[in-house]
Amino acid sequence: MEAQSTESLPDGPGWWFEPKWDGFRCLAFRDGAEVILQAKSGKPLSRYFPEVVAWLSSLPENGFAIDGELLIPADGTYSFEALQMRLHPAESRIRRLAGETPAVLVVFDMLQAPDGADLRTRPLRERRTALARFVARHDQPGLVLTQGTEDRAQAQAWLDAGQLEGVVAKRLDGPYAEGERAMVKVKRRRTADCVVGGFRYAQGGKLVGSLLLGLYDAGRLNHVGFTSGLAAADKPELTRRLEALAGGSGFTGDAPGGPSRWSDERSSQWTPLKPELVVEVSFDHVSGGRFRHGTRLLRFRPDKAPQQCRMDQIA
Numbered sequence: 001m002e003a004q005s006t007e008s009l010p011d012g013p014g015w016w017f018e019p020k021w022d023g024f025r026c027l028a029f030r031d032g033a034e035v036i037l038q039a040k041s042g043k044p045l046s047r048y049f050p051e052v053v054a055w056l057s058s059l060p061e062n063g064f065a066i067d068g069e070l071l072i073p074a075d076g077t078y079s080f081e082a083l084q085m086r087l088h089p090a091e092s093r094i095r096r097l098a099g100e101t102p103a104v105l106v107v108f109d110m111l112q113a114p115d116g117a118d119l120r121t122r123p124l125r126e127r128r129t130a131l132a133r134f135v136a137r138h139d140q141p142g143l144v145l146t147q148g149t150e151d152r153a154q155a156q157a158w159l160d161a162g163q164l165e166g167v168v169a170k171r172l173d174g175p176y177a178e179g180e181r182a183m184v185k186v187k188r189r190r191t192a193d194c195v196v197g198g199f200r201y202a203q204g205g206k207l208v209g210s211l212l213l214g215l216y217d218a219g220r221l222n223h224v225g226f227t228s229g230l231a232a233a234d235k236p237e238l239t240r241r242l243e244a245l246a247g248g249s250g251f252t253g254d255a256p257g258g259p260s261r262w263s264d265e266r267s268s269q270w271t272p273l274k275p276e277l278v279v280e281v282s283f284d285h286v287s288g289g290r291f292r293h294g295t296r297l298l299r300f301r302p303d304k305a306p307q308q309c310r311m312d313q314i315a
Contacts, residue, residue, distance in 0.1 A: 017169050027066070079101075111127075122175065223255050256270050284313075
């Protein structure tokens, strides 16, 4: 079951609100001795999280299907970077990381009960009750029942506190609608003024494709993400403007090309710029000192000095 994005939480009775976790979505299946962890894309996750497979295998129930999110606790929060490190070809490395930084499975839905009953057509209220009982029966610290509330004001407070990527809303009377956007998600949006420290050309073309964003920390300009989705009509003039700034120092701290969700084979192909151009962007989440997703360009800020664009904006 998937979610559609909206700008605000839904009103009215019958809604159930939960935190939107920033991890790997995971369906966990147990059939006798076999445990399968599966990503939302359908790809297997079992080999990357052997500790989760091990403790799911140790539960006394021989059959169930649950929906949740794989997370790795770190420094009082959860680290998406630690999750990415698990996606490694070497089994020895995965086993070591599983011991050093074990993952937890935060669960929010039950598709099949341990008695074999198919719960997908049952309303969420019943599925949530079955899931809560399932978690309560086991003293397993790696199995965590997600928070939830029917109180819209409480859910809005979660958003306003800024500790979550967002909030998901589901109908308490709704079934588990596979492949449908039957949930609603609201992400917390924030803005930041960033220095354009470089840019990339659009693939196969001579016009700008994305702007590389930086923020200052102790006098050094760190790469923190990118913004794309530039209007086609603006690209020729913007490209000329950027090319006139080419040849500068670019990023003097963390530079593009390191591990990130948006990295690809072109990550090292970028043009450094003199740090003179400032833009305001909107973003939804920060992880490891970078924007977790691409940002949205709001406006150019000729009134803002580049040195005023500091990392404390995204702390």
